[in-house]
Amino acid sequence: MRFPLLSKLAALLLVIVLLLFGLSMIEGVVRDRQYYRSETERSVVQSLAGSQTLVGPIIHSSCVESWDVVSGSGKDRTVREQRREFMLTALPENLKVRTGAVMEERARGLHKVNAYTLKAHVTAEWPGLAQLQPQRSMKDSRMQCGAPILMMGVGDARGIRTAQMELDGKSVALKPGTFHPIYTRGLHASLPDAIRSDKETVNVSLDLELVGTQNVSFVPIASNNDVQMQSGWPHPSFAGRFLPSERDVSDEGFTANWRVSSLATTAQQDIRLGRRVCSAGADSEDYANGRVYEAAAAAAAVATAASSVEEVATIQTQPAPGCADSFSVSFVDPVNPYSLSDRAIKYGVLFIALTFVAVGLFELMKKLRVHPVQYLLVGAALCSFFLLLVSLSEHLSFGLSYAMASSACVLLLGYYASHILGGLKMGIPFGLGIALLYGMLYVLLQLEQTALVVGAIALFVVLGVIMILTRKVNWYELTARNQNNNGNGNGNVKPAGTPVEGASA
Structure with a gap:
């Protein structure tokens, strides 16, 4: 392939579009459930009182x-x-x-x-x-x-x-x-x-x-x-x-x-x-x-x-x-699961972007090859969290539903990352990073007046950490080396999923 990097970016762009479509469908489910809740309120009002x-x-x-009003006189009176x-x-x-x-x-x-x-x-x-x-x-x-x-x-x-x-x-x-x-x-x-x-x-x-x-x-x-x-x-x-x-x-x-x-x-x-x-x-x-x-x-x-x-x-x-x-x-009911789920979905794009950035950094710096399909599966796991959250919160408290949905996704992504990133040494930090993102999102959902400022500060901190960790990376040299390796079949680049010592079967 003449331009492998451009082809990879095009494939990732298609993956992101598919994931955004999936998020929009999940958001539509939340809106439908909110509509059913509103119908329930109207039904109770009609049966009870408003x-x-x-x-x-x-x-x-x-x-x-x-009073009497007299008009005319004589016979015409x-x-x-x-x-x-x-x-x-x-x-x-x-x-x-x-x-x-x-x-x-x-x-x-x-x-x-x-x-x-x-x-x-x-x-x-x-x-x-x-x-x-x-x-x-x-x-x-x-x-x-x-x-x-x-x-x-x-x-x-x-x-x-x-x-x-x-x-x-x-x-x-x-x-x-x-x-x-x-x-x-x-x-x-x-x-x-x-x-x-x-x-x-x-x-x-x-x-x-x-x-x-x-x-x-x-x-x-x-x-x-x-x-x-x-x-x-x-x-x-x-x-x-x-x-x-x-x-x-x-x-x-x-x-x-x-x-x-x-x-x-x-x-x-x-x-x-x-x-x-x-x-x-x-x-x-x-x-x-x-x-x-x-x-x-x-x-x-x-x-x-x-x-x-x-x-x-x-x-x-x-x-x-x-x-x-x-x-x-x-x-007011501040623990409305649908309003909280709707707020959480609005952070879905940020979740996917940060996760893809982390996988891309591992791919470039550790000389790995992660297929776009693997990016798609990681993104699908992130999207499934929001659907799990909505469905569980209809039966359980929002806090418990959030803990169960986020734990399931962290374990799944940590296990999968240990294979696509080459071992447990990479998979465990990746899973901990996802857990940190879920923890930060839960804090933002509990805040009302200060959610925007806390979210902005947290995003700035994440960006700062990424810039500090990659401050000495020569991106031109790293990109050229990966393109040459992809073009001549150099064995130094490990395809994703290669078994390594310490990785689980």
């Missing part, structure tokens, strides 16, 4: 104001009735929420989903219910208002297990639904109409047991909001418009406390306007739209007051643009 959002307690009352429908909403002055979340694992087949049982003790205080006093917009109009409704909205009413409510120390009967046109899911209690004129402080106490999945959110509807949450889950993710003012996260769980004033949030205005509750990933556009709508609503109110009496206001039954401020806690 994310929960606590909105309330709120006292509201639907009212209708009607006509009387038409006009009406205005509106809702009065009384939000608490002080709101205190004390919650505890207990995690419960739910499984469908091989996949597991974290659900939680939330026990909440909610206390709310109104200094008076003057907000429930209807105000006439027309002289001599007729006013009719429904009974005041004390409601507590939740994200998914299927998750309600038990609920008990007290009004000024007296138990009240709870019924499903909220009778609110926007926040329809939850529970309510009917209050006597005489409570509107009660100038004394109104106190409400609610004990609620709620089941949900993924996360739980709170809406700071009061003038002063104090929310505290405790759980044995050690991996919380805090999101929304407000982070906890105090939090303590450890291996035994977490405690978080939010203190939010109405001076810092527009939640009260948002609830009165009937906006939906912001999700944990709500973007700035939602809030911008909400602020634009609020300005438009204020302008419309001024225009309505200045317009003729024939203008009619109705209760809004669709959510207004924008969303109401909220904050939430998500119960």
Whole structure:
């Protein structure tokens, strides 16, 4: 062969392409398993309950104001009735929420989903219910208002297990639904109409047991909001418009406390306007739209007051643009085997490259001849590690699965290298080097914030070691000698697999 080195490089390039194709197929398997896991989560949500959002307690009352409009005179005189429908909403002055979340694992087949049982003790205080006093917009109009409704909205009413409510120390009967046109899911209690004129402080106490999945959110509807949450889950993710003012996260769980004033949030205005509750990933556009709508609503109110009496206001039954401020806690599972396996596969190309560099150095410096097929088999063993890791982690813990898969690959590659590199003296260091790579990868997978910097430093160290070990190598002379040996059949070059003393059979 005229250019053996170029032919060898072309063959190795083809081997690398085949191995990259194999890695992409394994990555596709991981994506499929992630999709099945997501389907399992959706299935559990459909059968159990989804994310929960606590909105309330709120006292509201639907009212209708009607009046007669006379037009014409004499025989042409006509009387038409006009009406205005509106809702009065009384939000608490002080709101205190004390919650505890207990995690419960739910499984469908091989996949597991974290659900939680939330026990909440909610206390709310109104200094008076003057907000429930209807105000006439027309002289001599007729006013009719429904009974005041004390409601507590939740994200998914299927998750309600038990609920008990007290009004000024007296138990009240709870019924499903909220009778609110926007926040329809939850529970309510009917209050006597005489409570509107009660100038004394109104106190409400609610004990609620709620089941949900993924996360739980709170809406700071009061003038002063104090929310505290405790759980044995050690991996919380805090999101929304407000982070906890105090939090303590450890291996035994977490405690978080939010203190939010109405001076810092527009939640009260948002609830009165009937906006939906912001999700944990709500973007700035939602809030911008909400602020634009609020300005438009204020302008419309001024225009309505200045317009003729024939203008009619109705209760809004669709959510207004924008969303109401909220904050939430998500119960993140950091040991998701598929996400960790996906991260590991991203290092697959680096594994193959470093291993091929090591084999190539042995080949040139020890005057060996390693066939491209042998490179392919070594690379295939490296790829099989990731497939073993995914399959084992579905049945065992990720740490144990990683130890078993990496040990099997290290033993296989060490045994095979002792033959293709000419003996145990070469095979054992090669196997130890592969074991070191697997150990470094496991450390990187356990890191979250510092994975990039540690990986970059480790790669730099490996490159430095290779450069130091080969600093005195004359590559032109070494390459020419290997080409001459390949061309004239010089017996000084040992083909891979030649038995040597000390190598295992």
